[in-house]
Amino acid sequence: MDKQSRRPLLGCIADDFTGATDLASMLVRAGMRTVQTIGVPDACATLEADAIVVALKSRTIEAGAAIAQSRAALDWLRAQGCRQFFFKYCSTFDSTDAGNIGPVADALLDALGADSPHGADFTIACPALPENRRTVYHGYLFVGDGLLNESGMETHPLTPMRDPNLVRVLQRQTKSKVGLIPYEAVAGGEQAVRETIARLRKDGARLAIADALSDDDLRALGAACADLRLVTGGSGVAIGLPDNFRRAGLLATTTEPALLPEVDGPAVVLAGSASKATNAQVAQWLSSRPGMRIDPRALARGEAVVEQALAFVDEHLAGRQPQPVLIYATATPDEVKAAQSELGAAVGELVEQALASIAQQLKARGVRKFIVAGGETSGAVVQALGVQMLQIGPAIDPGVPITVSVGEKPLVLALKSGNFGSVDFFAKALRYANGERP
Incomplete structure (x- = not known):
């Protein structure tokens, strides 16, 4: 070559x-x-x-x-x-x-x-x-x-x-x-x-x-x-x-899997998508693990929703048996329609900004692994985290790889399109984030 x-x-x-x-x-x-x-x-x-x-x-x-x-x-x-x-x-x-x-x-x-x-x-x-x-x-x-x-x-x-x-x-x-x-x-x-x-x-x-x-x-x-x-x-x-x-002789034939550096630190799951797949994934998580829902109406009223979410994460990460939590704004189509009727089209931006702020402050508190559901949400979160470049690892589910940011203090990120992933995607992504493989 x-x-x-x-x-x-x-x-x-x-x-x-x-x-x-x-x-x-x-x-x-x-x-x-x-x-x-x-x-x-x-x-x-x-x-x-x-x-x-x-x-x-x-x-x-x-x-x-x-x-x-x-x-x-x-x-x-x-x-x-x-x-x-x-x-x-x-x-x-x-x-x-x-x-x-x-x-x-x-x-x-x-x-x-x-x-x-x-x-x-x-x-x-x-x-x-x-x-x-x-x-x-x-x-x-x-x-x-x-x-x-x-x-x-x-x-x-x-x-x-x-x-x-x-x-x-x-x-x-x-x-x-x-x-x-x-x-x-x-x-x-x-x-x-x-x-x-x-x-x-x-x-x-x-x-x-x-x-x-x-x-x-x-x-x-x-x-x-x-x-x-x-x-x-x-x-x-x-x-x-x-x-x-x-x-054309321009690319080698090797298909070696990508090797990512190991990253230590706690994890959190953030979900902003309202898709059917993400709704099912949220329900699966909540059947056995802790989660807190963000209400866009409370955000619009100026309530301390972000602070409440941070306190919820702190409570579960600081316990005798620390465990990751889910912070989500995922809702059914009817609930989304009702919120849009009351708050207008800006409801999505309110949620994105809140989840981005939560991610930014959790990073400052030492969280190093973020599982994020929703394209718009992922964009807002990644920008808030200051990530500029990603190394791409193996796929967790089709279309969703585990990644590690490039920089002095790398972060593990799994950025999921709303419609992608199996019903147990969040739990599976956490295993990948912790360096485990099925």
């Missing part, structure tokens, strides 16, 4: 923090040395890795701001020497009719087209993640056995997904023509996908939803995208990209 091959090959931009760790975990598993940054690093920073994932908190912000942040991340990744770029969003295509998936994809294509016109005039969009039962068929996104709009995502407080047809969803977000790479083409393998892409380009499509039902489908898509400057999708599509670099 030449000198260039020791520089990053794949530069990734993720629209939230848990999605970034999901993607980084996928790349590590595929044998790429991967580093995740929290936000865009300083211009002078240089990293030695096969892949870099820049984690943004841009999924639900105004589209113009999301574009600006994503362009800044792209500029930094290009300065690192990356050969190909990946825009990562959620496997449930979380967005609104105004964006941000379409606007950001358009902006990245525009930026890359300036120096590579042919390779940046087209990209795919595929959120499929079969191992977590997210599949796309004829443009429709399925979660398990049901359509996206029957999965609970239709009641998401920030990005309610009420249309399962992703071609329609993406077309409402972009002025570019959106096509479809149907399952029949994907099942036909790499060459059939390439031929479909050529036809779509000829017809004027700039973006195309890609079907996928299995990991083999994702590998076929990945191989067909080897020459594209930009690929977009969920973390699943990334499993097909590393082999492209191997075939």
